[in-house]
Amino acid sequence: MxxxxxxxxxxxxxxxxxxxxxxxxxxxxxxxxxxxxxxxxxxxxxxxxxxxxxxxxxxxxxxxxxxxxxxxxTGDLGVDVWSKRPVTQMIADQLPHTVALTIVGLGWSMMIGIPLGCFSAVHRNSFLDRFTAVISVGCIAIPSFIVGLYALLLFAVELGWFPAIGAGEPGDLGDQAMHLVLPGLAVGLGWVGYLARFVRTSMLEVMGENHIRMARAYGIPTRRITYIYALKLAILPTVALLGVGVGSLISGAVFAEIIFARPGIGKMVVDAVNTRNYPIVMGGVLVTTMLFALSTLISDLIAAWLDPRVRQGF
Amino acid sequence: MSTSENVLDVRDLSVSFNTARGSLRALRHIDLKVPQNKIVGIVGESGCGKSTLINSLLRLLAPNAVVDDNSEIIFEGEDVMEMGKSDLQGLRGQRISMIFQDPMTALNPVISIGAQMSDILYRQKLTKAQKRERAAAMLAQVGIPDSVRRLDDYPHQFSGGMRQRICIAMALMMNPSLLIADEPTTALDVTLEAQIIHLMKELREDFECSMLFVSHNLGLIAELCDEVIVMYAGEVVEQGNVHDLFHRAQHPYTQMLLECDPARISETRKDLPTISGSVPDLVDLPQGCIFSPRCPKRYEPCNESPPGTFEVGGQHSARCFKVRDA
The missing domain is CATH 1.10.287 (Helix Hairpins)
Incomplete structure (x- = not known):
């Protein structure tokens, strides 16, 4: 290991x-x-x-x-050409916001997408399976900034359930969490569809395997078969997909940061590109690439933790 | 526990599948009995309905299967067809258990052997440690060395033969009254096959269970079974005790099947004997005997109506007009 x-x-x-x-x-x-x-x-x-x-x-x-x-x-990323502030310091200020947003987006997509996929696989070809198929494809097709704008209009402006813009009062965790709900949804919703479709396909494949037939023949309760025997295998390709998917979640976060006027790496890099502020561009891209590399690393380790064949193959 | 001497008594079992082409009649009027402490063999070529039969016994058929209303599956005095969900849960793996054909795919690859074995014991009020103890004892009994330590290993760490031993251990965990072995050695090489058969013979004496042994290896059937059922295209064409069947086969299909057994061919020949033609379409059945299109001995009655089951003598019977007219 x-x-x-x-x-x-x-x-x-x-x-x-x-x-x-x-x-x-x-x-x-x-x-x-x-x-x-x-x-x-x-x-x-x-x-x-x-x-x-x-x-x-x-x-x-x-x-x-x-x-x-x-x-x-050595941790030195140069200085901002205009303000002369060290880039490392600027990134350290912005990074937690982007990481939090990406994680909340990931949370939204996993919380909705994975159960939806399991449900579709278990109730294959039922009305609800077809309904979730339409919803899933819809989620994939709608760009995150559209979701962001409408979520903002509906839940923040019309209903007033969640705050509209900003990152919340510094130090007030509850307020900051409330400010993450809508942007997180905007970032994660597209992945709900991907995950639901992906989990459904892998579940159906695993459910047809011999060992599932054997577990049934041994009278193992259906829920246990679905959520332990089948899901533990079916989730493996999904974990790998998510590791790569964090890359696209981060780019989705750029839109969300602009729409919801949140601080974050995305917004900072976009501004820096417009003014050709290269040290910030380099630093920002370096950190997001590191985030991406880290997430694939974590997903590989999760896969190894779930699957003994991967764990012992090395 | 029922007082009847048959553990399993299947009467008039018919199963069909709804397909795009129409109703596929996979099993038709199957009668079979498994007496207490006997091994009954089922022989037949691929697609003859062996798997459908086994799945029907545990009510594990695909959703598009339709079981005929007259069908009865009496297991220890209870009709499996009438059982509710909880009764079935008590049946599967506890009173009837199964050994599958391919040990390489029959075990879950991401759950340890010990956990998979303990899971079968979920119906019993035992502590986790007690379940593990039982599992280790079972593994030792089927000849897995160092069984306590190996409980934490995963299926890919065992060889094919070992995995089949584990499957056998799992099948016997709950001390079932009936063990169904679905071609348990087909996926293994000859040396391992001999070992597994030897193990099964040994365990049968320890566990005193009846067995339904499905195979297309006639040699194995002859060696292991007390009674034999020959199936063809969803029907039982001949049944009897192992001696009668191998020495006085009546149905032309059984006779040809015996001739085709490579173990019986003594001289060197260029072509191995085969049964010409192929299995009939089960959506559109022939009017007469199901085997008549391939039968070298067919005569007038064969094309008119399907033959009934005719007794040859004792428990030996065959579904062939030749037997009636003999």
Whole structure:
């Protein structure tokens, strides 16, 4: 198990390094001189050169890359070009909001999606199965910002059940939790559909297997067969899917952060891209990539914990 | 417990499946008895209804199956067809248990052996430790070394033969009155097959249960069983004790089946004997005898109406007009 964990950890680090390489290439390939855009048309060549040196853009590509990686190891992500605040500090302020939002979104989608999928598989081809199929496909098809806007209008503006914007009073956990409900729903709803369909398919496959027939022949109670014997196997592909899915949940979180005017990494990176504030872009993308790599790592470890064949294969 | 000497008495069992093409009549008028402490073998080629028969006994048929109203499955004096949900729960795995064909897929891969075995004992008021103790004792009895430690292992850590031993241990956990073995050695190689059969013979004496042994290995049937039932396309075509059936087979299908047994072929031949033709369509049954299209001995009555069951003598009977006219 230890060796397995180390192997996965190595893979996670590799993912982050490759992602940063791609990002740096993208920065170089984007048309337009970043200094020119940032400083405006009236800037002198000296000002531009100074600006480029500040962002490290005057050095060769690979030097920039390894310098960046080297700084990351020491926890230094550079400074905001405009406010001169350290990027590490800015990210540390914003990150908890994004992580909380992603986790709540994940919670919403799992809480609704997995039971819905089990239900559809057990009552296969019933009216409710078909009904959930329509709901699921609907959830997949509706973009998260539409869900966000309507949820905001209905539950916050019309009904007033939940607060509309912001992240809540700092220090007041209850208030912050209330502020997470609607954005979380907006982020997670699309995944309700994916999960319901996915869990249904794996459940149906597992329910047809020999060992389930055997458990039935031995009179094991139906609920136990469904929720222990079958679900423990059927959930495995779903766990893997979710590990990857966190990536798309994070990008969904960007929309939710803008609509609900919440602080967060997403909003910060979008603003930084518009002003070509590269240290923040690099730092923000690095942290989200790390989040993504971490979530696949966690999902692999959960799968290994559930499935002894994975656990002992390494 | 019933006083009758038959543990299982199936009378006039007919099962059909609703399919897109119409009603598929998988079993037709099956009569069979399993006497106390005897092993009854069921032989027949693939698709003859063996599995449907077994599933009917435990009421585990697919949702599109329809069981004919006249059908009776009397198990220890009670009709399984009349049983409610809780009675069935008490029946499955407790009074009737089953060994499946493929030990590689019969055990749940993500639940430890000990947990799967203890789960079968959920009906008994035992502590967790007592259940584990029972499970370990059963494993030891079927010849799994170091049984206490191995309770925490998962199915993939055992070989095929070991897994079938575990399945046998699970089947005998509740000391059932009837054990159904569905081709228990088909998925194993010959050496393991011999070991498993030896084990089953040994355990039968310890546990005193009756057995329904499904196989298409005629040699095994001859070695293990007291009585034999030959099935063809959803009907019982011949039944009798093992000696009569192997030495005085009356039904042409049984005779041909015996000729096709590779173990019986003594000289080197280019082609192995086969039964020509294929199993009839069970949606659209022939008017006469079900075997007549493939039967080398058919004559006029065979095409007119299906033959009834005719006694050959004693407990030996066959569904063939030749027996009546002999």
């Amino acid at each position: 230890l060796l397995y964990t180390l192997k996965r950890l190595g893979l996670a680090i590799l993912i982050v390094c490759v992602a940063m390489l791609l990002l740096l290439s993208a920065i170089h390939l984007v048309p337009g001189d970043p200094a020119g855009i940032a400083l405006g048309p009236r800037a002198t060549p000296e000002m531009r050169a100074e600006f480029k040196a500040l962002m490290g853009l005057d050095q060769p590509f690979f030097i920039q890359y390894f310098k960046f990686l080297g700084n990351v190891v």
